Amino acid sequence: MGDTGSSGQGTGGRAGPSPVLGEMEKAxxxxxxxxxxxxxxxxxxxxxxxTCLETLIVPALEDVGRRWETGEVALSQVYMSGRICExxxxxxxxxxxPHRVDQPKMAIAVLEDHHTLGKRIVLSVLRAGGFEVIDxxxxxxxxxxxxxxxxxxxxxxxxxxxxxPAALRAKEAIARIKTAQPQTKxxxxxxxxxxxxxxxxxxxxxxxxxxxxxxLELVKQMAEGIR
Amino acid sequence: xxxxxxPLERTxxxxxxxxxxxxxxxLLTTMHGARELNMSIREYFSKGENVVKGQVALxxxxxxxxxxxxxxxxxxxxAWGGEVIYRDDGPPNAGAPxxxxxxxxxxxxxxxxxxxxxxEKITSCLRGLARESACRIPVIxxxxxxxxxxxxxxxxxxxxxxxxxxxENFWILMRKNQQFCTEWANVQIEAGxxxxxxFDPVSSPTCIPPELYRKTGYIVAKxxxxxxxxxxxxxxxxxxxxxxxxxxxxxxxxxxxxxxLEDIGRVKQACNKRLSVLGNLNGIAMRQWTPxxxxxxxxxxxxxxxxxxxxxxxxxxxxxxxxxxDSVITAISDAVKKYGTYPLDG
Numbered sequence: 001m002g003d004t005g006s007s008g009q010g011t012g013g014r015a016g017p018s019p020v021l022g023e024m025e026k027a028x029x030x031x032x033x034x035x036x037x038x039x040x041x042x043x044x045x046x047x048x049x050x051t052c053l054e055t056l057i058v059p060a061l062e063d064v065g066r067r068w069e070t071g072e073v074a075l076s077q078v079y080m081s082g083r084i085c086e087x088x089x090x091x092x093x094x095x096x097x098p099h100r101v102d103q104p105k106m107a108i109a110v111l112e113d114h115h116t117l118g119k120r121i122v123l124s125v126l127r128a129g130g131f132e133v134i135d136x137x138x139x140x141x142x143x144x145x146x147x148x149x150x151x152x153x154x155x156x157x158x159x160x161x162x163x164x165p166a167a168l169r170a171k172e173a174i175a176r177i178k179t180a181q182p183q184t185k186x187x188x189x190x191x192x193x194x195x196x197x198x199x200x201x202x203x204x205x206x207x208x209x210x211x212x213x214x215x216l217e218l219v220k221q222m223a224e225g226i227r
Numbered sequence: 228x229x230x231x232x233x234p235l236e237r238t239x240x241x242x243x244x245x246x247x248x249x250x251x252x253x254l255l256t257t258m259h260g261a262r263e264l265n266m267s268i269r270e271y272f273s274k275g276e277n278v279v280k281g282q283v284a285l286x287x288x289x290x291x292x293x294x295x296x297x298x299x300x301x302x303x304x305x306a307w308g309g310e311v312i313y314r315d316d317g318p319p320n321a322g323a324p325x326x327x328x329x330x331x332x333x334x335x336x337x338x339x340x341x342x343x344x345x346x347e348k349i350t351s352c353l354r355g356l357a358r359e360s361a362c363r364i365p366v367i368x369x370x371x372x373x374x375x376x377x378x379x380x381x382x383x384x385x386x387x388x389x390x391x392x393x394x395e396n397f398w399i400l401m402r403k404n405q406q407f408c409t410e411w412a413n414v415q416i417e418a419g420x421x422x423x424x425x426f427d428p429v430s431s432p433t434c435i436p437p438e439l440y441r442k443t444g445y446i447v448a449k450x451x452x453x454x455x456x457x458x459x460x461x462x463x464x465x466x467x468x469x470x471x472x473x474x475x476x477x478x479x480x481x482x483x484x485x486x487x488l489e490d491i492g493r494v495k496q497a498c499n500k501r502l503s504v505l506g507n508l509n510g511i512a513m514r515q516w517t518p519x520x521x522x523x524x525x526x527x528x529x530x531x532x533x534x535x536x537x538x539x540x541x542x543x544x545x546x547x548x549x550x551x552x553d554s555v556i557t558a559i560s561d562a563v564k565k566y567g568t569y570p571l572d573g
Contacts, residue, residue, distance in 0.1 A: 071488065074432055164317065195488075
């Protein structure tokens, strides 16, 4: 089960949450949009969206993701938390905002199958983290994915899979992308990678995300390295 | 190491929380039958008689303790008018969602099982397996739970939005799905299934929080299982179980499928003889196991969950991947005989 991704590179430890962060997490896990919005309004400085992202929204999502990995929270809560934060961030940092486009070009896709929840969660969390991500959709063949990534000169590619055969097909896709564009970084995630810790390495990915917050941390690290 | 019971006797003894001659082994191989018959997966699943031949061949080859009449999850979506997408190296998948608006939840009609041609091949398979079994080998039928099948009917994201935001429409869909599920399960029992595997991954704490489960999937399961005229095994298809074991034990089910994400000894302890435990070999990791690794994992699993009965060794998902090699499945089968014969070694 579970669709999203941990890191081959590691995400580091964290001190216990502040009271505001704890309240934010509580609001997200109980799917209380109104309360989450109020916490952001009350605790963030108007006009400083990135401070709010970095000190409240992103840490809250990261903690929710970590707690899913340990079985403390459910996938539905990760999904709804991402959606709520995405809505909040969209009001502070609308799509197309110049701050969002100052980043390496990145894209996300579901390879071969049609299970889109993992992609949707990662997309929400990345957008809530202030990143602009091209959504290539789902059910893409290896040929289609390689063609899109090379056409768009994508620098960071996130691949989501649910079924094992699709996860295995990522090997060919990644090899062809790396041949065409050796600088492109590939993050992979999805249930098969959560059940087999060796699989991400076997398919040639640069990193694996076991949760959406892993994906966010990895994207931040890779974006810093590429800039 | 000598078997003295039939697979059915072995299974029933274990389910009675007693120790049979050895730990029962439910090798839930589905697509591997196509390989036995030298067919493509699509051709194999096109006729019930193919799956009968495949299951008989697999049972003999691996001495599994059941016949498994599971074709693929999306067979039910075909019955609802959806599309199935075949591939050469894995289970057929559901195509695009058939419910794309709330209005369609109200308007969609519940299919009559008897008029679904694609389900007839499964009931035909069950009749064939029941004949082959001759009351010696348990025949397992399968349904997708009314609570979990909407992931295929409408997509997971839209379904989560429905659960959280549209309770009235959620229950309309549940009532329709319950009607179909109960009828489909009972048709399978009439055709010869000894038990029904009730696949319900969305109920797992991996997917939704236990408090939400108690207001939704739990109620659906309890009502649906009450209408099924035979024993059921609830399988959360790799999802965690521990946080809802007490709830599962009151749904009327008799077996729970355990996840590889959890310690099977803890799951067995939590079941406390109210439920038997099925599991929990990691089907994904199994692809890369060596025979020696398979033997080690089987031994550990049997040591943790085998004592006292109430345990069936199986994979953790309810479907062994096509990519798992013959050598590993054989090693699992050999290991359960070596280490699973009662009384177990300390």
